[in-house]
Structures are given as structure tokens and as C-alpha cells.
């Protein structure tokens with residue numbers, strides 16, 4: 001749920017990176033953190049297991065500057081993708097203004113991607129959020145891996161993108177596609193916010 005403070009002219013929006021375990025959600029945030037100048041970001045907080053799997057969430061606050069006279073802040077979160085952290089995922093998703101679904105492009109991960117997308121829809125529905133109007137962007141990650149390990153993007157589109165939302169190929173480890181994804185979801189969130197405020 002975005003917070004709009006008219007007194008201080010500040011907007012705060014929550015973006016959640018969702019997807020199966022090891023798809024690269026935390027890696028997206030690390031890359032963003034590494035690229036954004038320090039006056040535009042806060043401390044990144046990661047609550048991880050000893051093997052670097054997200055245990056609760058990652059959190060990265062970003063300052064996008066002034067938009068229509070409002071200081072605009074984005075708070076990026078990742079959920080833990082491992083199947084048994086279902087309760088935590090639901091909690092972290094609560095109040096999301098926009099969602100980035102990070103899919104793992106490897107052929108052997110297709111079922112995990114489908115299952116996680118279904119889990120996202122079920123959790124949004126449980127929060128009584130209209131799934132069709134929630135700003136959503138898909139990211140097909142790990143495109144840097146050898147082609148014989150990967151599904152063609154068209155196959156991933158057929159399997160996952162039934163809503164026809166914006167989608168991006170990415171290599172979160174090295175950067176391509178990371179900011180394109182973030183920009184797309186930010187635009188959808190701000191557009192929806194503008195529409196709901198009649199702006």
C-alpha cells in the first residue's frame with residue numbers, strides 16, 4: 001500500500017521481488033544496490049541463512065527523486081523463494097504496490113516457476129488484492145547461462161505470461177535487464193497511483 005504524505009509531499013511505494021528459490025531475486029537487489037549512488041539509497045538489509053538463501057527478506061530503500069513535486073521513495077523487498085517459507089512470503093507480499101516475478105530461465109526450473117507464479121496469485125488473492133490490476137513485471141533471469149540449459153524466451157512467455165505484462169530477459173549477476181525491469185514496474189506503480197488520485 002503506497003503511502004502519500006501531502007504535508008511533507010512524500011510518496012513511498014513497496015515493490016516485492018517474487019519467484020522460486022534461487023531464481024536471482026536477492027541478486028537483483030545486490031546489483032541495484034551496487035549501482036545506485038549512496039545519496040539515493042539507504043542501507044540494504046538482508047536476513048539470510050548461512051548459505052545465503054533468503055530467510056525472511058531483503059530490503060533496499062531507494063530515493064527516486066522528485067516526481068510531480070513529491071519526493072518519491074521505493075522500498076524493494078525480496079521474498080524467500082524456498083517452498084517451505086510460505087508464511088513469510090505472504091507476510092512480505094502484504095501491501096505490495098508492484099511485483100517483479102523473477103523466473104529462472106533454466107529448462108529444469110520450469111515447474112518451479114509455474115508453481116511460484118501460482119503461489120503469488122494465491123497469496124495476492126488471500127490479501128484480497130485484484131490480481132489483474134496489480135502492477136506486475138516478469139523477468140526471465142540467468143540468460144547468461146549456456147543456451148542448451150535455457151528455455152527460449154518465447155516458451156517462457158507462453159508458460160508464464162498469460163496476462164501479457166511487460167517482460168524482460170536479464171542477467172542479474174552482471175546487470176543486463178535489471179534496471180529495465182525496475183523501471184518498468186516503477187512506471188506501472190506510479191501510473192496506477194496517478195490514476196487512483198485522478199492525476
Ligand SMILES: Nc1nc2c(ncn2[C@@H]2O[C@H](COP(=O)(O)OP(=O)(O)OP(=O)(O)O)[C@@H](O)[C@H]2O)c(=O)[nH]1
Nearest residue numbers: 021022023024025026027054080081142171172173
Ligand atoms: N549465472 C547466473 N547466476 C545467477 C543469476 N542471478 C542469480 N544467480 C545465482 O543464482 C544463485 C541464487 O541467487 P539468489 O539471488 O540468492 O536467489 P534468490 O532468488 O534470492 O533465492 P532465495 O533467497 O532462496 O529465494 C546465486 O548463486 C546467484 O549468484 C544470473 O543472472 N546468472
Ligand SMILES: [Mg+2]
Nearest residue numbers: 025026053054
Ligand atoms: Mg534471496
